[in-house]
Amino acid sequence: MPRTNSPVAxxxxxxxxLLVLxxxxxxxxxALLADASHWSHLxxxxxxxxxxxxxxxxxxTGVLVAFLGTGSAWLVTVYDFPGRGVLAWALLLPLAVPTYIVAFAYLDLLHPIGPVQTALRALLGYDSPRQFRLPDLRxxxxxxxxxxxxxxxxxYLTTRVMFMSQAASLLEAARTLGASRAEVFREVALPLARPAIAVGMSLALLETLNDIGASEFLGVQTLTVAVYTTWITRSDLGGAAQIALxxxxIVxxxxALERHARRRQRFANTQRMRPMQPRRLRGAAAWAALLLGAVPVVLGFVVPTAYLAAQTFKRLNQMGGVSSQLLRALGNTLLVAATATLLAVACGLMLAWAGRALRESARPSLPRICVRAASLGYAVPGTVLAIGLLTPLLLADRALGQVLGHSGLLLMGTTAALVIAYVIRFVAIPAGSIEAGLTRxxxxxxxxSRLLGEGPAGTLRRVHLPLLKPALAASALLVFVDTMKELPATLLLRxxxxxxxxxxxxxxxxxxxxxxxxxxxxxxxVAxxxxxxxxxxTGMGQPAKNTSQIGL
Structure with missing residues (x-):
C-alpha cells in the first residue's frame, strides 16, 4: 500500500x-543593491x-577540535583503563557550555590580577603583574x-560512533601484516573515520562562524562581530548585509569542501561484523590515559563551571538573592524558548511527514528541494539570519497594519521576531530527529491503520505520534536549550x-x-x-544535530 500524505503536510x-530561504x-x-561605496569602504x-x-x-579551531575529538574518541574506544566509562560520557560535557560563557569565565580567571596569575606570582615570589604575567587571553x-x-x-561524538562500528578484523589484519599500533591508527582507522571527522569538524566550524560573544570578549574582529557592529553602531544595513553575504x-x-573531501569514498560493512575489543591498560599507562583523556573535560567544562558556581555563590551571599532584573531575564528566556520549541517541533513534524511521503513518490523535484531547503536554517549563522529578517518583518508589519488598522509594530521589535528567527534557525533539529524516528x-x-479506515491525519495521531514520543521529546529538549543559548540573533532582533x-x-x-x-x-x-x-x-548512538539535515 503506497504511503499517502496529509493535504496540509x-x-x-x-x-x-520559503520562510527559511x-x-x-x-x-x-x-548586499547587491547597496551603494557601491559600501563595498569600497568594506x-x-x-x-x-x-x-x-x-x-x-x-x-x-578546526585543527584543535580534530586533534582533541579524534584523539579522545580513539582513546576511550581502543583502550580500557580505570575511569574509562565515566570519561566516555564526560567528554561530552563541554557541549553544555556555550563558547561565550567559557570565554567569560576564563577572562576573569586568567586576568593579570585574577586568581590564577595572582597565585602563580605568589608561588614564584613576584609582587606585581609588571614582573610576571601570562600571555593575554584577549x-x-x-x-x-x-x-x-x-x-x-x-x-568526538561522530568519530567515536565510527570507531565503535569499525570491524576488528580489519585492524587485526593490519597488525598481522606487521603494522604497529600507531600505523594501524594512521593507515586504517583514521581513513575509515574520515567522513565522521569531516562532519564533526563542519559542525564545529559552523558554530565558530556563528560565535559572537567569545570573539568579541577576546578582542577578535571576525565577520560575525563586524556584522553586529556595522548594524548596531553605524546603523548601516547595506554594509551589514554585504558582510553577512x-x-x-564561507558557510x-x-x-562544499566537506563534501568534496569525501566525494570518492565508499564504505561497506559485513552483516556479521565483530567490533573491536578495548585493550586493557595497567599501572602508569592506565593512569596516563585517564589523565590525558581528562584534560579536555577539565579545561572545557570543569574549570569554567567551577568558576561560575563559585562566583554565583559569592554573588548570592553578598546581595542576599537574585536581582529582579535577572529573574525577569529568566522569565523572558523561558517564554521565548518554550514558544519557539513548540513551533519548531510542529514545523519539523510537518517537514518529516511530508518528506516521508515524497521519498516514495514520483512527484516533481521542486517539492523535494523545498523539503530539503527547509532544513538548511541551522547552517545559517544567527547574525546572517537576523539581518536577512529585518526587511521581511518590516514589510509584514506594514501589511498587517493595513489589514488590522494598527500603526505599531506587531512583529519587528517584539518577541515574535525572536521566535521566528529561532524557528528558522533550529527547525532542522526536530526535522532530522523525527525523520529518523519515522524510519524506525x-x-x-x-x-x-489504513485498512481499518483511518485517514492520514488519524494514522499520524493514533499510530505515529505515540511511537514518536522519544524523538519528539529529545528534539524539543535540544531546541529549547539551543534557543536559551542563542546570542547573535537575539542581540540583533530583541x-x-x-x-x-x-x-x-x-x-x-x-x-x-x-x-x-x-x-x-x-x-x-545547567540547562x-x-x-x-x-x-x-542513549549511548551516544545519534549525533546531537542531524547533520544530514543541514546540507552536510
Whole structure:
C-alpha cells in the first residue's frame, strides 16, 4: 500500500522552506543593491582584517577540535583503563557550555590580577603583574583555545560512533601484516573515520562562524562581530548585509569542501561484523590515559563551571538573592524558548511527514528541494539570519497594519521576531530527529491503520505520534536549550529593554560585573547539561544535530 500524505503536510513544508530561504534571498538583494561605496569602504577597512581573523580562527579551531575529538574518541574506544566509562560520557560535557560563557569565565580567571596569575606570582615570589604575567587571553590564540576546547565534542561524538562500528578484523589484519599500533591508527582507522571527522569538524566550524560573544570578549574582529557592529553602531544595513553575504559564502564553502573531501569514498560493512575489543591498560599507562583523556573535560567544562558556581555563590551571599532584573531575564528566556520549541517541533513534524511521503513518490523535484531547503536554517549563522529578517518583518508589519488598522509594530521589535528567527534557525533539529524516528516505524502499522479506515491525519495521531514520543521529546529538549543559548540573533532582533539570560550575560561581561553575569551563565550551563545527559543515556548512538539535515 503506497504511503499517502496529509493535504496540509506538503503545502506546510513548502511554506516552511520559503520562510527559511526568505532571509537569505533578502540578504543577497540588500548586499547587491547597496551603494557601491559600501563595498569600497568594506574592502579597504573592514573585510581584509575580518576575513583574515575569521580564516585563522576557523583554521586553528578546526585543527584543535580534530586533534582533541579524534584523539579522545580513539582513546576511550581502543583502550580500557580505570575511569574509562565515566570519561566516555564526560567528554561530552563541554557541549553544555556555550563558547561565550567559557570565554567569560576564563577572562576573569586568567586576568593579570585574577586568581590564577595572582597565585602563580605568589608561588614564584613576584609582587606585581609588571614582573610576571601570562600571555593575554584577549587574542586570536586565546579564541582558538576557548573555541577548540568547547567544540571538540562534535568531532568526538561522530568519530567515536565510527570507531565503535569499525570491524576488528580489519585492524587485526593490519597488525598481522606487521603494522604497529600507531600505523594501524594512521593507515586504517583514521581513513575509515574520515567522513565522521569531516562532519564533526563542519559542525564545529559552523558554530565558530556563528560565535559572537567569545570573539568579541577576546578582542577578535571576525565577520560575525563586524556584522553586529556595522548594524548596531553605524546603523548601516547595506554594509551589514554585504558582510553577512561574505559569511554566507564561507558557510557554502565549508559545506562544499566537506563534501568534496569525501566525494570518492565508499564504505561497506559485513552483516556479521565483530567490533573491536578495548585493550586493557595497567599501572602508569592506565593512569596516563585517564589523565590525558581528562584534560579536555577539565579545561572545557570543569574549570569554567567551577568558576561560575563559585562566583554565583559569592554573588548570592553578598546581595542576599537574585536581582529582579535577572529573574525577569529568566522569565523572558523561558517564554521565548518554550514558544519557539513548540513551533519548531510542529514545523519539523510537518517537514518529516511530508518528506516521508515524497521519498516514495514520483512527484516533481521542486517539492523535494523545498523539503530539503527547509532544513538548511541551522547552517545559517544567527547574525546572517537576523539581518536577512529585518526587511521581511518590516514589510509584514506594514501589511498587517493595513489589514488590522494598527500603526505599531506587531512583529519587528517584539518577541515574535525572536521566535521566528529561532524557528528558522533550529527547525532542522526536530526535522532530522523525527525523520529518523519515522524510519524506525514498520510500514505494516500504517497499513493496518489504513485498512481499518483511518485517514492520514488519524494514522499520524493514533499510530505515529505515540511511537514518536522519544524523538519528539529529545528534539524539543535540544531546541529549547539551543534557543536559551542563542546570542547573535537575539542581540540583533530583541525588543527594547528585553533581556534573555544570554543577552544579560553579554551586557554584564561588557560592564565587567562578573559576579552578576555568573548567575545567568550558570543557569544556561545547567540547562545545557540536559541534552548532554540525554546523549549519554542513549549511548551516544545519534549525533546531537542531524547533520544530514543541514546540507552536510
Amino acid at each position: 506538503l503545502p506546510g513544508a513548502v511554506a516552511v522552506a 526568505l532571509p537569505v534571498l533578502v540578504l543577497t538583494g540588500h 574592502m579597504d577597512y573592514v573585510l581584509p582584517q575580518a576575513l583574515r581573523n575569521t580564516a585563522l580562527l576557523l583554521l586553528g 587574542s586570536l590564540q586565546g579564541a582558538v583555545f576557548v573555541l577548540g576546547f568547547v567544540l571538540y565534542p562534535y568531532v 561574505a559569511m554566507l559564502c 557554502v564553502g565549508l559545506i 516505524i514498520p510500514p505494516s502499522l500504517e497499513q493496518a 525588543p527594547l529593554n528585553f533581556d534573555t539570560l544570554a543577552t544579560w550575560l553579554y551586557a554584564e561581561a561588557a560592564r565587567g560585573t562578573y559576579e552578576e553575569g555568573a548567575v545567568a551563565a550558570l543557569a544556561i550551563v 545545557g547539561l540536559l541534552p548532554v545527559i540525554l546523549l549519554a543515556r
